[in-house]
Structures are given as structure tokens and as C-alpha cells.
Amino acid sequence: MLDFRPELNAIWAQLQITAADTPEIAALFQQEPQRVSDLTLEAAGLRVDLSKNKVSQQQLKLLLEFAAQSPLSYHRSALFEGKPINSSENRAVLHPALRDFGEITALTSGYRDTVYEQRARMLTAAEQIRSGEWLGHTGKPITDIINIGIGGSDLGPKLVYEALREFRHNTLTVHFISNVDGAEIYSLLKTLNPETTLVAIASKTFTTQETLLNAKTALAWLRQGLDIEQVEASSHVVALTASAANAVSYGVAPERVLPFEEWVGGRYSLWSSIGFGIACAVGGEAFSELLQGAHALDKHFAEAPLDQNIPVLMALIGIWNINFLGYPTQAVIPYCERLGLLSAYLQQLDMESNGKSTLRDNTRANTATGPIVWGQTGTNGQHAFFQLMHQGTHTIPVEFIGALQDTLSDATHHRTLLVNMIAQASALMSGKPAPDGEAYRDYPGDKPSTMILIEQLTPASLGALIALYEHKVFVQGSLWGINSFDQWGVELGKKLTNELLPKEADLKAFDESTRALMGLVNTRL
Numbered sequence: 001m002l003d004f005r006p007e008l009n010a011i012w013a014q015l016q017i018t019a020a021d022t023p024e025i026a027a028l029f030q031q032e033p034q035r036v037s038d039l040t041l042e043a044a045g046l047r048v049d050l051s052k053n054k055v056s057q058q059q060l061k062l063l064l065e066f067a068a069q070s071p072l073s074y075h076r077s078a079l080f081e082g083k084p085i086n087s088s089e090n091r092a093v094l095h096p097a098l099r100d101f102g103e104i105t106a107l108t109s110g111y112r113d114t115v116y117e118q119r120a121r122m123l124t125a126a127e128q129i130r131s132g133e134w135l136g137h138t139g140k141p142i143t144d145i146i147n148i149g150i151g152g153s154d155l156g157p158k159l160v161y162e163a164l165r166e167f168r169h170n171t172l173t174v175h176f177i178s179n180v181d182g183a184e185i186y187s188l189l190k191t192l193n194p195e196t197t198l199v200a201i202a203s204k205t206f207t208t209q210e211t212l213l214n215a216k217t218a219l220a221w222l223r224q225g226l227d228i229e230q231v232e233a234s235s236h237v238v239a240l241t242a243s244a245a246n247a248v249s250y251g252v253a254p255e256r257v258l259p260f261e262e263w264v265g266g267r268y269s270l271w272s273s274i275g276f277g278i279a280c281a282v283g284g285e286a287f288s289e290l291l292q293g294a295h296a297l298d299k300h301f302a303e304a305p306l307d308q309n310i311p312v313l314m315a316l317i318g319i320w321n322i323n324f325l326g327y328p329t330q331a332v333i334p335y336c337e338r339l340g341l342l343s344a345y346l347q348q349l350d351m352e353s354n355g356k357s358t359l360r361d362n363t364r365a366n367t368a369t370g371p372i373v374w375g376q377t378g379t380n381g382q383h384a385f386f387q388l389m390h391q392g393t394h395t396i397p398v399e400f401i402g403a404l405q406d407t408l409s410d411a412t413h414h415r416t417l418l419v420n421m422i423a424q425a426s427a428l429m430s431g432k433p434a435p436d437g438e439a440y441r442d443y444p445g446d447k448p449s450t451m452i453l454i455e456q457l458t459p460a461s462l463g464a465l466i467a468l469y470e471h472k473v474f475v476q477g478s479l480w481g482i483n484s485f486d487q488w489g490v491e492l493g494k495k496l497t498n499e500l501l502p503k504e505a506d507l508k509a510f511d512e513s514t515r516a517l518m519g520l521v522n523t524r525l
């Protein structure tokens with residue numbers, strides 16, 4: 001895999017020099033009369049206006065030259081060709097294959113057959129549940145599914161389930177349990193009937209502590225409620241996993257294991273059988289539309305030249321903000337309450353992928369890497385943290401997301417919502433000087449933002465939006481010289497938890513504060 005140190009490329013130094021002279025965003029509109037049309041791009045049903053970023057077209061050109069001299073194009077082809085770009089684990093990263101409909105020619109037919117077969121198997125199971133054909137132990141159809149999973153086995157399906165509320169089956173409910181916090185699962189179980197509940201254990205590895213403990217609790221509840229000993233093997237349990245052998249030795253009936261491949265990264269897995277809860281809720285047709293939307297964006301990313309490529313341009317602007325303007329965070333503000341989980345989803349996608357300081361070549365990074373991603377919906381955020389964005393001492397680049405139409409709303413509400421979004425972006429950029437003696441009313445402006453518009457929130461536009469972010473994160477990782485597809489940072493905490501869990505654990509190796517805290521916990525539990 002091609003190693004890369006961004007700061008060793010000659011253009012990096014040029015970018016540093018030019019960044020110091022970046023004009024105010026408002027001035028860029030004066031200097032570049034075509035700025036809005038030049039910097040507004042459309043693909044896969046997304047319209048992305050980059051013009052309110054604090055970067056001149058000349059600087060953007062330089063960023064594009066930098067990208068052209070980097071291994072990005074190689075990595076992009078390698079992604080679609082199934083090369084092992086996850087170098088630390090020597091694995092391909094083929095989530096685009098999960099939504100391939102035969103058009104991205106670089107994908108080999110070997111992958112395609114497996115994907116089609118696994119997808120058909122998952123959609124068939126989902127359809128049996130939707131139609132009432134899938135019966136529980138006492139002969140009743142399923143009304144509730146508990147998706148037990150965490151991280152990528154939870155965030156993606158939960159985001160899509162919430163976002164596609166409008167398309168959901170009207171008598172089937174999917175519940176998402178991720179946290180090991182027992183208050184969650186016990187509260188949920190009190191509301192459900194075991195006779196009509198299906199537990200979907202969603203875990204790529206089938207070894208994740210939180211998921212296995214929650215599954216144990218749910219299965220004990222099923223066992224007691226249904227009075228069956230081998231509840232794991234009953235029609236109340238399915239496994240969504242890349243480790244079919246682990247699921248089978250856990251006791252899940254092999255025909256109820258819905259597999260996916262090792263080369264699907266956890267945070268890229270909603271398109272695989274991890275999306276079972278989505279498919280049960282919205283059906284096979286809408287699930288396919290979700291995949292097709294993502295595929296349309298894949299095609300754009302794979303084929304568009306770098307200067308017309310939306311994920312590439314968004315990634316470059318992100319790098320510009322982080323590395324050259326010194327803005328370390330990225331706010332994502334959807335003006336759509338159904339996208340309320342987007343920032344949580346993107347936190348894993350982005351921060352687990354690029355929150356790293358070791359490069360592919362095993363050396364330390366000398367540049368800043370992945371941003372701190374955060375956000376919530378507008379207009380709610382306007383009444384919370386927007387104060388800091390307008391007048392605080394930090395500059396926070398924003399990605400605004402809005403839908404031009406919403407069939408669940410009405411014209412008055414929806415116009416008000418969209419106008420709020422546009423007004424905020426304008427206020428952040430243009431600002432307003434304070435009247436004399438009233439400095440507290442000063443709006444300095446010059447705060448960058450990107451505006452992503454879709455026509456309507458549909459399975460296809462949602463698929464495209466998520467794929468856009470996947471590729472943006474991938475491009476940034478490539479340009480920083482990072483392997484975006486492992487997550488070693490989460491391992492140490494897991495290991496220490498396992499060491500501390502036994503009551504008789506030897507605490508000698510731990511610091512005094514940890515020993516005192518564990519001493520306290522040990523007196524209670």
C-alpha cells in the first residue's frame with residue numbers, strides 16, 4: 001500500500017504560506033464572480049454548495065494539485081478493486097461491493113456472487129417477518145425486533161431506521177439496544193411480549209462484550225417467557241455476523257445466521273446483513289433503493305475527476321480547515337429531525353477511522369488528522385451552541401444538510417425550517433459589526449460552511465448522503481497517510497475492563513485513583 005507523508009509534499013508548504021493570506025469569505029464572493037456556480041456540484045441527487053468556505057478557488061486548485069500528487073487515485077482504485085487497503089489487518093474494504101448493481105466494473109464477479117447471495121438471504125428473512133410468515137415458538141407472528149449490537153452494528157441501522165420513519169411497516173417495531181447499561185434492556189423487555197419478539201444479535205465478530213451480555217439478558221428473558229431451554233436455536237433468535245462459526249457455537253441455528261464477509265468494516269456494515277432491522281422495517285424494495293442511492297454516489301466518487309468529485313472536494317476543504325486554518329472541529333447540522341442520529345453515526349465513521357496519529361508506514365503523524373465531529377439538528381442547535389459559533393473564540397466549520405421538500409411536514413413549517421438554515425449560514429459568513437459601544441452585539445462572521453441539499457429524504461437520498469461521508473473520510477485518511485480502516489485505539493480500554501471485571505482482580509499494576517474507584521465499586525457490586 002502506498003505510504004504518504006503529507007507534509008513532505010512540496011505543495012503542503014505552499015498551502016501553508018497561502019493560507020496565511022486567505023481573504024475573508026465575503027471578499028471571496030467579490031473577487032470570484034462565478035464562485036457559487038463554480039463551487040456548487042451535483043451528483044446522486046445531492047446538491048453541494050461549497051462556496052461559503054474560507055478558501056479561494058486558487059487555493060482549492062493547489063489543494064487539488066496536492067491530491068493529484070498523493071496516492072489518492074491509487075487508493076480509490078484499490079478500494080473498488082478489493083485490494084487489502086486495510087494494511088494493518090491485511091484486509092480489503094469492500095463496502096461499495098455491498099451496493100454494487102453490476103456497474104462498477106472493477107469489482108470482481110467473485111465478490112458480487114457472495115454479496116448477492118447474502119443479500120437475498122437477508123431480504124428473504126426480512127420479508128418472512130414483514131409478511132407474518134415467520135412464526136414464533138407459540139405460532140404467533142413477530143411484532144418486535146430487538147437489534148442488539150454496538151458501534152457499527154447499531155449506529156448505522158438505527159440512523160436509517162429513524163430517518164426512514166415514513167417508509168416503515170406499520171405494525172412492526174425495531175428496538176435498538178447497544179449500551180451495556182442494564183437499565184436500557186430491562187426497561188425495554190418490560191414492554192415486550194416474548195412470544196412475538198425476535199432478538200437479532202448484530203456483531204461482526206460475535207465477541208463484543210456489551211453485545212454478548214445484552215444478548216444473554218434478552219435470551220434469558222425469552223427462555224423464561226417461552227419456557228424453552230434451547231432458545232438460542234429457536235425462531236426468536238437470528239445472528240447478523242461475519243463470524244458464522246461463533247454464532248453457531250453460541251447456539252444460533254445455522255439457517256438463522258445471516259452472514260456478511262470479513263471485508264466489510266464494522267462502521268461500513270449497514271449495507272450488509274447488519275441492515276436486517278432496516279430491511280424488516282422498510283422492506284426489500286426500499287432497502288434496495290438505499291443501496292442504489294449509495295451506489296450512485298460510489299459511481300460518482302469512482303469516476304468523477306478530482307476537481308468535480310464531491311467527496312474529494314469536501315475532504316480537501318476539511319483538510320484545509322484543520323491543517324491550514326487551524327479549525328479542529330467539524331459540526332454537522334441537519335435541518336431535519338429524522339436525521340437527529342447523523343452526528344452520532346458520523347462520530348464513529350469519522351473519528352474511529354481517522355482519529356489516529358500513526359501513519360500507514362508506522363511512523364508518527366506530523367500533521368493534525370481527523371476532526372472532532374459533533375452536532376445536532378437545527379433549529380434546536382440554534383438555541384443551544386450556535387451562540388458560540390457566532391460569537392465564541394473558536395471557528396467551527398459547519399456542514400448544513402437540508403431537504404427541499406418534506407411530505408411529513410407542511411409548507412409553512414418546512415419553509416420556516418429551511419429559511420432558518422439558510423439564514424444561519426449567511427449570518428455565520430457575513431456577520432454584522434456592532435453599533436458603537438455595544439461590542440457584545442458584534443458578529444465577526446467569516447465562519448465557513450457547506451450546504452448539502454437533497455430534494456427529499458428518501459432511501460436513495462439517504463444512501464447517497466451516507467456514502468458521501470464514507471468517501472470523504474476515506475479521502476482524508478488517504479491524504480493524511482492514515483489507514484482509515486482499523487481501530488486499535490479502542491482495544492486498550494476493552495483489555496483493562498476485562499482485567500478489572502473479576503472481583504478478585506489484582507489491582508497492583510493500576511494507579512492509585514483507579515484502585516480507589518475500583519475499591520468503591522467492589523463494595524457495591
Ligand SMILES: O=P(O)(O)OC[C@H]1O[C@](O)(CO)[C@@H](O)[C@@H]1O
Nearest residue numbers: 150151152153203204205208266
Ligand atoms: O460488530 P462487533 O464485532 O460487535 O463490533 C462492534 C464495534 O466495536 C468496534 O470494533 C470498536 O468499537 C467497532 O469498530 C465495531 O463497529
